[in-house]
Every structure is written in structure tokens, then in C-alpha cells.
Amino acid sequence: MERYYSDTLCQGLRLLYFQSDPSQFAEGVQLLETAVANEEPHAFYFLARCYGWGDGNVTSNEKKAKKLSKRGIELGSSLCVLGADRMDILKGDVKNAMTGTLEDAFNDVMSMAESGEPMAQYAIGLFYFWGDMLLNFQKPSREDFAKYEKENAAQALKWFRLSAAQGCLPSFRNAFNSVRNGVNGVTKDLEEALRWAETMDGKVDMRDYYHSFILEYQGLKRHADAIRWCERGVRDGVSVCIVDLGLVYLYGDRGAKEDDAKALQLFNMAADAGDAYGCYNAGRCYYNGWGCATDYNEAFRCFDQAYQRGHQAVKSYLAQCYFWGRGTLVNYEMAVRMMNRLISENQDYPKELMGYCCLYGQGISADMIRGKRLLEEAAQANNGQAWMFLGDMYDKAVGVAEDISMAVSCYQKAADKKIPGASEALGRYKKTLFGKWKRR
Template sequence: MAAVLSDEVKQALQDIYYDVRTGRGKEAFALLEKASAAGDGDASCVLARCLCGYQYVWRGHGFPEDDRRATKLLHKSVEQGSALGVLVALRSGELTPSVQKKMPFESLQQAFDQVEALAKDGDAFCQYVVGNSYFWWDFLRIQNKGKDSFPSQAEFKAYLKGEISKCEDWFWKAFRGGVYFAANNLNQYYTKGDEDIIAPQPEKAKDLFKIGAELGYPLHQSIYADELKKAERYEEALRWYKEAAEAGNPNDWFEVGYMYEEGKGTEQDMAYAVSCYEKELAKDPLHTGANNHLGVAYFEGQGVPQDYAKAFHHLSIAHDKKGNNWGVFYLAKCCFCGLGTPQDYARALQFLDKVNWQNREADYMRGYIYARGLGGVQEDIPKGVEYLQKAGNFSKAKEELLNYKKTLFGKWVRRK
């Protein structure tokens, strides 16, 4: 790693971490790939982190997850002379003795000093990496120390406390500088402490996600909105959901739509709710909630013209692709009545079998199918009548029951 980060890495860090609202995440990813191929070890390191999933990079970028490639890139970054890569590989458990031999540094301390210098100059990603070195006790290996390095256990614990506690300031600098997930470690540091060395300070963790929301981090805006919604502070929650959604945070257009559908924190507006569900599906076509709620909107003609084919399409995605049964009643009714799909009593019954909550119309449909022996099931009038009776005062069930009577021997039969 050079004494300074390259312009390519600085730009990538800006777009991938410090200001995700630029919407240039994919361009930054491509920039890192090009720089890595050209020999930039820091680019290889940051690129590796981008491939490690939402714990290390914002999900809204839509980057692929590839642990194998990430590992290769970390090793490559060490060989390319990235001190940043050395510390990240160490933290990831990838700095094996054979990989360490390939780094162009006399020691881990030399690599750490170089990253720390960049952290002191204000780079938030480096600040986070330095903070991790203290938080996860990597400083022991970096400094080549252990309990045998101290004359007593008390002195060793005092040393540990002094080093570990340094993470707090570094994480705050990284957090305020653009690395939102530094708050995750701060939250753990405050709520759990560290063994019997660092005492918990839960009061300091209380407003972390509120601070992150105010700093403009979409994920924290979403988390803070969840907290506000739970507290029934709906207007404030809606504001933060919108902020997160407009930045591209996954799931938040659905949350905005749901609040407009329910009229929480705003006037009820199904047309706007539908537009929010459509925005969510534009980003994630398989989103369960958006498909379910949009499907019901089309089924009922709420906020959109009634369209059973579209209703069946969206509800089927949530059920077939995501294994969600929330909309099975509507799917059953579509199949039972031939709405938006060919009439199919067998398939309707498959959906009805998954309606495990009280639903009179579902009981009517079950009763109708069993009593008439439809959809490939054997006619079973007693079973059908049982379901029809369970449907209570549902008008169609009462009408269907008129087709059956009890014999003198108490057996249900069809009226002739």
C-alpha cells in the first residue's frame, strides 16, 4: 500500500461507503476491479470486502457475494503490498503464515502503522480497520504480545483494557466519517462490554441508530424507522422510511407503501401504496410483501383497476418463489372461481389446505369441493357439510347447504 490511497480507491470508498446516495456503487465496483488488475493492492482489499455480503457493504448496492473470490483478492492484496489488506486478512482469518511471508513488510506492526497513519489523516475505512484491530484483540498478534509478556495477570489485564478501549474513539470517527457499520461494533462494545475487562455501558448505545439516520445512512434510517413504528410514532417513522427508500435501501418502499395502505402516519392512499409496491418490485421482483400486497390490490381493485390475472401473477410469485402462504386464500379463490387463471378445483384445494386460520369463505369452498366430489377428490357429503356448516352465515354456504339433507338414520345425503 502506498503512503496515500490512490484516487481510484478514494473515489470507490466515497461511492460505496461514505455517500451511498450517489447511486454509483456499481461504477465504483468496476473501478476497483480495474485498479486491482493494474496492481493496486488497496483496491483488491476493498473489492474483497464488497464481495463479502451485507455485513461489510450496503445491501442496496446489489453486489454479488463470492467468498472464494474475496479470499483470493485478500491474498492478492497482501502480495501487492497493501497494509490495509494485511490487517483485513488478519481480521478475516486469512493471514496464514504462508500468506504473511508474502507481504512486503518487516512486521505486522509496520503494516499497522501505515494504516494508522491514513486513519489519523481522516480516512474512515482505515479508521474502522484500526478500530477492529483493537476491538477484536488483533493487536496481540500485531504487537507480538501475550500474557507471558507481563510480570503479572493484573498488568496483562490492564494492558488489555488500555488497548481494547482505543477502539471506541476509532469507531466513532469511522461512524461519523461514513462507515455506518462501525455502529454495529460500538453497539456491541456498549451493550456487552468485553469479558471482565470492559464494563457494559448500555446507555451509550441508545441513540446509535438515530445518529446514523441523521448522518444519512439508509440502513440506519430504516432501523430507526422500525424503532419509531414500534413506539407508534408513525409520522416520524414514515419520514425515515421514505428517506431510506429514496436512497435505495431494500424493503423500504414496501414499508412506505404499507403505511399508506394502512393510513398510519398519513392519510390512507391505496394508489400511492400501489406505486410504492411497484417501486420495490422494480428493485426486487421477488419481494414477498410487495407481491402479496400488490396482488391483493389487483384482486380487490384497490388503487388500481381490478385485474385478476395480475393478482394471480403477483400472489403466485410470493407463494411459489418465496414459499409464503400469506396470499393462499386469494390464490384458492382464483382457482375455485376461474379468476385470472383456468378454473381448477384440485389446485384450489391445495391452496385451501394452507389456509390455517378461520375463514368462512375458505370453509365454503372446501365444503363445496368435498360435497360435490370435485377436483379429483372422492365425493364426501358429510365432510363437505361439516365445512359448509363451519362457514356459518356465509351466504353461499347457506345456499349450498340447501342441496343436502339428513336421513332418518342421521346420514347426510344430496337432495333429489
């Protein structure tokens, strides 16, 4: 890069495109802005990318992207020309700033790419990958379209891989995902995508991809490889990988022996690093007594942290905590609020608890018809607590006629699930000589 860019611009590019710590992006953008202030032509392309595509976590602003692209083109940046074409803003004043043709700009960037400049290689890869070559230069007939698309996909992959070998993260992303998913004419081959990615270890900062490697290796039943990347993530402080390894130990079916205590230790490590999924899973352990004694107070604390950090599924556990008063005071309104949010998000929710709240008007307006329906749906899914609530409903004639035989049947199913209080409820009844159930 040093051959084409100033030290300031090179350092900015390294922070934005050659490492994956987002806390360093702002400094990278500032360095680009300094290079732009110094009227460095190619700096306008990279800062325009930030505003056009959100690179560096910059808020998109097409007006700024156009202004930067236009000035960069005026200063002679061929990268700005290709970038404006890719952003579909090479028109009007931006296009009028050109002194040469799009083909001239392409050839200039290609020369940079052939000399080994990784960001130019990335730009050439994009030109092939997204069809700019196809639409601007080749313009094949309908019969030849597929042939050219496949050839261009191969060219794009070649340039992405050359760029990635020098550490360019977006090039790695495009090369890996192209083969992993079979995009734009690239043949889908997960094994090949992983094989190539392994060769990039030590060349590219792949921390953002460790989790993807783990999931793909698990899907392929290559558990030793999955655990290897889990452990690599733990060493590198990648919290999602710490959780991944915790789940391996929690379930004991992914290449390691079950060890709930080890799982909890890892979940807490991820939670301490601010990971919402780590908080959620640590809470599950405390709530269910996995690897520790049941501790509802600690479970609620973890669940609340996960919720504050944006975890979605934790609302189901929070609903249970508020409903039963586990780790917090009983609060039916909060329980219903959590369940309604899950419903609005089309997520699973504890129907037996919502059914109870509707049946008795707890935290929500009473709706006995809905309450009964939700309890029956949960019971049909073999939920023991739903059977317990249905037993109470028939026993106490809540929204239905008293039906002792139905109450006993429901309590028996709840007792089979070892629901607390079910056996005691059954003890309130006895059979007559004629086989009919009645209260003792």
C-alpha cells in the same frame, strides 16, 4: 484519502465504500484493479478485501485474496498486513513476505487513522472489534478478558464513528449495529443507535438503512419518525420505503389515516421500480378490492411478477388464483406446486385448498385421509372455506360415510363466514318434526 492513495484508488474506494448504489460497484472494482496493475501498495489490500469478503459483490476467491495480500505486503502495505490477519491468511508465504512485525503494521495504520484517513480508521476499528487486538497483543488472563473486551469494543466504536462521519458506509454499519444489537461487549441501546444515526444524515449515504430505521421507529411507537424516513425513502427512490409507506396507509395504525387508494398508488410505484414486495402488495389490493375494484386479472399479473422477482409468500396467493381460476385458467397442478413449495419452505399455505385437492385427487394423487385431516385443521383455525368443503365431504360421502347432520353443521359455520354457496347448501335440507335433518 488523497494523502495516501492515488486519484484512481480514491475514486474506486468512493464507489465501493462511500455510496450504496450496487450498479456502481463494478466500476469501483475496475478502478482498484487499475491501481493494482500500477503496483500501488494499498490497492492490493482493498482488492484482496473484495475477494476475501465479497466487497463490491465480487465472488469470493481465497486464492486471489492471498496472492494480492502477499504482493501488497511485499510492496510495503501495512493495510495488507492487518487485512491478511483479519482474513486469517497471515501465514505461510503471506506472512513470510513481511519485513516488519504485526505491531509495526498496526502502528503504521494507526498513524494513518489518527491523521484522519477513513479507511484506516475502519481497519483499526475492525482490529479492535473482532478481537485481533485482544488475541495478538493484549492476551489477557481469563479474569481480565471481559474488561479488555469491553474497552476494545469502545475503541472500535470510536474509530467506526470517526470513519462514518467521513462517509464510510461499512464503518457506519458496524457502529450502528454494534449499539443497536449490543455486539462484542457494546452496550445495547437502540435509542442511542438511532440518535447517533440521525447525526450522520447528510454525511453517509444511508439509503440501505432507511428501512431499518423505519422498522425500529415503528417498534418504538415513534410513528412520526418512521413516516419521516418513509417519505425520505420515497423522495430518494428507495423502493422498500415506498412499500413501507404504502403499508402505513393500508393499515392506518402506524401514524397515518387509512387510505387504501394511496397505499395502492405507492405499491404500484414500487412495483414499477422492480420491487417484488411492491408487486405482491399491489396484487393483494387488486385481489381483495382494497383501494380499487376487485380485479383478478391485474392481481394475477402482479403476483406472477412478484414470484418471478423472488417473493416467497406470494405463492399462497398464486395457489388460490390457480385453484379458483382467478385471473388465469383453473390449474390444480400449478396450485398444488405452489403449495408444495410453501410446505418445503416451512411457510404457511392454504390448507383448505390442499385438503380439497387431496380429497378429490385434483393436481395430486387422491389421499382422502390427508385431505380430511387438512380440512379439519383449517376449519379449527376458523377457515370458512374449509367448513364449506367439509360440508360437501359429508354431504357427498367423499371418503366418509354420508352424514347429513355433520354436513348441515359445517355449512352453517361456512354461512356464518359468508362463504359463497353455503346458504344455498343449507337450503337443501330441512328438519323433521323430530328435529332430525334430512334432504328436502
